[in-house]
Amino acid sequence: MTVLRESPWYQEILREGQARGQAEGEARGEARGIISSIETTLEAKFGSDGLELMSQVSQISDLGQLKGILRRIVVANTIQDLRNVL
Secondary structure, three states, X not given: OHHHHHOHHHHHHHHHHXXXXXXXXXXXXXXXXXXXXXXXXXXXXXXXXXXXXXXXXXXXXXXXXXXXXXXXXXXXXXXXXXXXXX
């Protein structure tokens, strides 16, 4: 087992795994931040009616899609506009 741990291939695989894990953690953190912004914006613009959409929004993990939703909230005139998008 010691020989394996000292292997350059093992060390490279370990580094790649750590980097991948860090990137995934950062993406999850960014998604949580955007979801929090969506929640705040929905509540500020549409009150409790807007917050009803959070059950759908919280299921989304794609950062691009979340950013698009946040932009749409800003320009939406009615809560129905947002329901149609989701």
